[in-house]
Amino acid sequence: MIKLTGVSKVYPRTGYALRNVNLHVPKGSFVFLTGHSGAGKSTILRLIQMAELPTEGELRVSGTSSARLRRSDVPKLRRKMGMAFQDFRLLKDRTAEENVAFALEVTGARRSLIRQRAARLLGKVGLAARGQAFPEELSGGEKQRVAIARALANEPFILLADEPTGNLDERASRGILDLFREINANGMTVVMATHDLELVRRHPSYRVVELSAGEVVFDSAGTVREEAG
Amino acid sequence: MLQALRGALAAFRRTPVLVVISILAVSLSLFVFGLFALTAFNIRGALSEIEERVEIVAYLSDDATAEEAGRAEVEIRDHTQVLDVRYVSKTEALAIAGRELPEFREVFSGLDANPLPASYEIRLRPGYRTPEVVEAVTAQVIAYPFVEEADYGRDWVARLVSLQRIAAGATVIIGGAFAAVAGIIIATAVRIAVAARREEIEIMRLVGATDGFIRRPFLIEGWLTGLIGGLIAAFLTYLAHRFVSATLMEINWLPAEWLMLAVLAGSAYGLLTSAFAVRRHLRGL
Structure with missing residues (x-):
C-alpha cells in the first residue's frame, strides 16, 4: 500500500526534514502521525502525495515508486488519494456542491453524473442540506466535511489528512474523527497527522507513529526506534 | 475542449x-x-x-526632329527605372501654360511664335525615386544632343x-x-x-x-x-x-x-x- 524505505528529505535551506524513515502502512489501516510542529508529519504526507520526492530512499504508493515516477503518473495517483487539510482548501467562490464537483470535473466525468454524485457525497458526510451554501456560510466543521466529501469524490483507496481538526473546536473535531472511523471501517486506509494527543489517546486501538526532528521515535505497531544511549 | x-x-x-x-x-x-x-x-x-511627384523634365531644342524625339522617347522608356515618359509638344506646353498661369494668358496669346520648348516628362518606378537614380537618368537624358536642359528638384528629392x-x-x-x-x-x-x-x-x-x-x-x-x-x-x-x-x-x-x-x-x-x-x-x- 504505502511503504517508505530509508526515506530522507533534505531542503537546501533548512536541512533534514526527514531522516531515514521506514514506514509501512498496510491496506485498510488507520494511522495517526504525531509529533510537534516541524517534526516532519506534513513532509511525510507531501511525499505520499508525490508533491515532493525523497532526497534519499524509496517511497512506494499503490505500486507507484518514487524512484521511477513520471510526471504524468502524478495526477492518476492523486485521483486515488483523498486529502484533507487544516485550512480546508475550499474554493470560496463556489458552493459546497461545486467544490465537491470540482474533483470530479478534473477526471472528465459526465456532467449529469457529477451533480448527482456530489450531492450524494455531501449526504454521506452529513451535509445533504448544505449543498448550495458557500464556504463562508459554513462552520469550520462543515467546511472540513465538504473537504472530506471532495476527498472521497474519486473513490480513493486512501485518505490523507493533515491536521484536519487543527482549526476546529472539540465537538467538531470529534465529529470529523467519527467520520474518519466510519470511512476506515468501510475499508479505506486513513493516515492522519495531528499534534492533538488528547484525540489520539481517545482512540487507543489505532496505530500511532510519532515523529521527532524528522525521525520516527515511536511506532505503536512495534518498530520502535531505539534512542541512542 | x-x-x-x-x-x-x-x-x-x-x-x-x-x-x-x-x-x-x-x-x-x-x-x-x-x-x-x-x-x-x-x-x-x-x-x-509626394514621392509620386518626383519627375525629370527634359526640354528639347526647337530643331529636334519628330523622328529623333520619338526614338529617344522609346529609348528612355526602355530603362528599367523608368515608369513612363510623356512627350509634351510645344503647342501642348503653351496650352498648359495658358491654363495653369492665367495671368500670362494674354502675354502668350499675343505672341507670333511659341516660346515654350517641347519636353519629356519622365516618371520613375517606385523604389527608384532616389537622388542617385534621378541623377543618373537625368545624365543619360541630357546626353541626347537635342536635349537642352534636364531638370529635377535636386534638393527637394534629397529632402524627401x-x-x-x-x-x-x-x-x-x-x-x-x-x-x-x-x-x-x-x-x-x-x-x-x-x-x-x-x-x-x-x-x-x-x-x-x-x-x-x-x-x-x-x-x-x-x-x-x-x-x-x-x-x-x-x-x-x-x-x-x-x-x-x-x-x-x-x-x-x-x-x-x-x-x-x-x-x-x-x-x-x-x-x-x-x-x-x-x-x-x-x-x-
Missing part, C-alpha cells in the same frame, strides 16, 4: 472585475498602438504621394528621401516601443489574472487534474482576452479616425489586412503569455 471553454467562461463569470480590467488594459494599450499605426500609415501615405528615412526609423523605434509597452501590460494583466486563481490551480493539482486540463481554460481565456481587447482597440482606433477626419483633417483608415493581422497577433500573444503565466504555477510535482 468544451470543458476548457466552459472553464474559461466560468472564470469570466466568477471574477468579472478582474476579467474586465485585464480586457480594458489590453484594449487601451493596443489602442495606443493603433493610434500610432494610424499616424504612421498616414504619414507614409502622404510621403509616397531623408524625411522618408526619418519616418521609417521613427515607425520602427516608436512603434517597437509602443508594441513592447502593450506587450508588457498584456503580459502583466494575464499574469495577475492567473495569479488570482493560484489557489484554484493548487486545488486542481491536489485532486488530480492533469497539467493540460489546468492549462487549457487559461489559454482560452488569454486568447479571448487578446481577441476581445484587440477588437475593442480596433473599434476605438476607428472612432479616433472618424473624429480626426471630421474635425481636423481627412485621414485614411488602416488597411483591413493590417487590422486583421493586429487582432490575430493580439490574440496569439494573449494565448502565449497565458501559457507562460500558467507554467510558473505548474512547476514542481
Whole structure:
C-alpha cells in the first residue's frame, strides 16, 4: 500500500526534514502521525502525495515508486488519494456542491453524473442540506466535511489528512474523527497527522507513529526506534 | 475542449472585475498602438504621394526632329527605372501654360511664335525615386544632343528621401516601443489574472487534474482576452479616425489586412503569455 524505505528529505535551506524513515502502512489501516510542529508529519504526507520526492530512499504508493515516477503518473495517483487539510482548501467562490464537483470535473466525468454524485457525497458526510451554501456560510466543521466529501469524490483507496481538526473546536473535531472511523471501517486506509494527543489517546486501538526532528521515535505497531544511549 | 471553454467562461463569470480590467488594459494599450499605426500609415501615405511627384523634365531644342524625339522617347522608356515618359509638344506646353498661369494668358496669346520648348516628362518606378537614380537618368537624358536642359528638384528629392528615412526609423523605434509597452501590460494583466486563481490551480493539482486540463481554460481565456481587447482597440482606433477626419483633417483608415493581422497577433500573444503565466504555477510535482 504505502511503504517508505530509508526515506530522507533534505531542503537546501533548512536541512533534514526527514531522516531515514521506514514506514509501512498496510491496506485498510488507520494511522495517526504525531509529533510537534516541524517534526516532519506534513513532509511525510507531501511525499505520499508525490508533491515532493525523497532526497534519499524509496517511497512506494499503490505500486507507484518514487524512484521511477513520471510526471504524468502524478495526477492518476492523486485521483486515488483523498486529502484533507487544516485550512480546508475550499474554493470560496463556489458552493459546497461545486467544490465537491470540482474533483470530479478534473477526471472528465459526465456532467449529469457529477451533480448527482456530489450531492450524494455531501449526504454521506452529513451535509445533504448544505449543498448550495458557500464556504463562508459554513462552520469550520462543515467546511472540513465538504473537504472530506471532495476527498472521497474519486473513490480513493486512501485518505490523507493533515491536521484536519487543527482549526476546529472539540465537538467538531470529534465529529470529523467519527467520520474518519466510519470511512476506515468501510475499508479505506486513513493516515492522519495531528499534534492533538488528547484525540489520539481517545482512540487507543489505532496505530500511532510519532515523529521527532524528522525521525520516527515511536511506532505503536512495534518498530520502535531505539534512542541512542 | 468544451470543458476548457466552459472553464474559461466560468472564470469570466466568477471574477468579472478582474476579467474586465485585464480586457480594458489590453484594449487601451493596443489602442495606443493603433493610434500610432494610424499616424504612421498616414504619414507614409502622404510621403509616397509626394514621392509620386518626383519627375525629370527634359526640354528639347526647337530643331529636334519628330523622328529623333520619338526614338529617344522609346529609348528612355526602355530603362528599367523608368515608369513612363510623356512627350509634351510645344503647342501642348503653351496650352498648359495658358491654363495653369492665367495671368500670362494674354502675354502668350499675343505672341507670333511659341516660346515654350517641347519636353519629356519622365516618371520613375517606385523604389527608384532616389537622388542617385534621378541623377543618373537625368545624365543619360541630357546626353541626347537635342536635349537642352534636364531638370529635377535636386534638393527637394534629397529632402524627401531623408524625411522618408526619418519616418521609417521613427515607425520602427516608436512603434517597437509602443508594441513592447502593450506587450508588457498584456503580459502583466494575464499574469495577475492567473495569479488570482493560484489557489484554484493548487486545488486542481491536489485532486488530480492533469497539467493540460489546468492549462487549457487559461489559454482560452488569454486568447479571448487578446481577441476581445484587440477588437475593442480596433473599434476605438476607428472612432479616433472618424473624429480626426471630421474635425481636423481627412485621414485614411488602416488597411483591413493590417487590422486583421493586429487582432490575430493580439490574440496569439494573449494565448502565449497565458501559457507562460500558467507554467510558473505548474512547476514542481
